[in-house]
Amino acid sequence: MPRSRRARSASPPPRAKATRRRHGALPERDLGFYTFRLSDVMTRKVAVARVTDSLEATASVMSRRRVSGVPVVDGQRRVVGVLSQKDIVRLLHDRHGLSLPGGVFDLVLDVGRAGRADLPAKCLATLKATTVGDAMSRSPVTLTPTARIDEAIRLMIERGFNRLPVVRNGKLVGIVTRTDLLTGSARPA
Numbered sequence: 811m812p813r814s815r816r817a818r819s820a821s822p823p824p825r826a827k828a829t830r831r832r833h834g835a836l837p838e839r840d841l842g843f844y845t846f847r848l849s850d851v852m853t854r855k856v857a858v859a860r861v862t863d864s865l866e867a868t869a870s871v872m873s874r875r876r877v878s879g880v881p882v883v884d885g886q887r888r889v890v891g892v893l894s895q896k897d898i899v900r901l902l903h904d905r906h907g908l909s910l911p912g913g914v915f916d917l918v919l920d921v922g923r924a925g926r927a928d929l930p931a932k933c934l935a936t937l938k939a940t941t942v943g944d945a946m947s948r949s950p951v952t953l954t955p956t957a958r959i960d961e962a963i964r965l966m967i968e969r970g971f972n973r974l975p976v977v978r979n980g981k982l983v984g985i986v987t988r989t990d991l992l993t994g995s996a997r998p999a
Contacts, residue, residue: 842852847860849955851991852976858883861943862972865901866942868893868933870941872992877987881975887982889975891946901945952977955984962986 814939859868859876859882872880872895879894906929952975953962962974976984 842911843866846959847955848957848959848976848984848986850954851959852986853954853988853990854984856881856916856975856982856985857859858982859942859946861890861941861946863942864938865898865906865945866937869898869937869975873949879973881982881985883977883982889950889952889977889982891943891948892950892973892975893942894972897945898937898946900942902936905936910986931978945999956979961993963991 857871857877857880859871859880861882861884868880872878879892881889881969882891882893884890950967951965951971953965953974955976955978957976965971967975973985973987975982
């Protein structure tokens with residue numbers, strides 16, 4: 811007597827059904843990297859600025875550390891703002907008409923196109939005379955080290971952030987950047 815074939819069903823196997831939560835969400839263990847905490851990927855040695863620092867000094871630190879932004883902290887390491895390259899360029903645009911660059915070449919070409927050989931000197935003088943507090947973004951959004959990576963990703967996408975300061979008990983303990991989120995799973999333990 812020939813063996814009968816069982817009809818295949820379109821529904822997933824019972825085990826797959828059992829791993830799904832209500833509303834079709836996957837359980838946390840199935841999310842892999844997204845269940846990591848910020849403490850798993852954040853940078854702990856953070857370059858910081860103070861409200862009273864000059865933009866020139868802070869830009870120098872940013873350049874040396876190869877970062878595009880820094881948290882601004884008070885004397886107790888509480889985050890009071892964030893300063894980014896965009897904030898600095900926006901200030902130079904507002905004060906001197908520096909065109910908002912799409913890239914580094916735009917900054918160099920802007921001087922030639924505008925016939926303004928004095929522009930670099932004016933921009934440098936402004937950086938020396940202006941404090942971080944005059945250019946920083948206020949009311950920073952922060953997360954704790956126990957926040958999940960998916961929360962940081964959501965915030966960065968929704969708000970257009972490139973970095974988020976990480977605080978514990980109100981004090982800066984790290985920073986998470988888009989790069990940290992992209993490369994964090996490859997870090998050695």
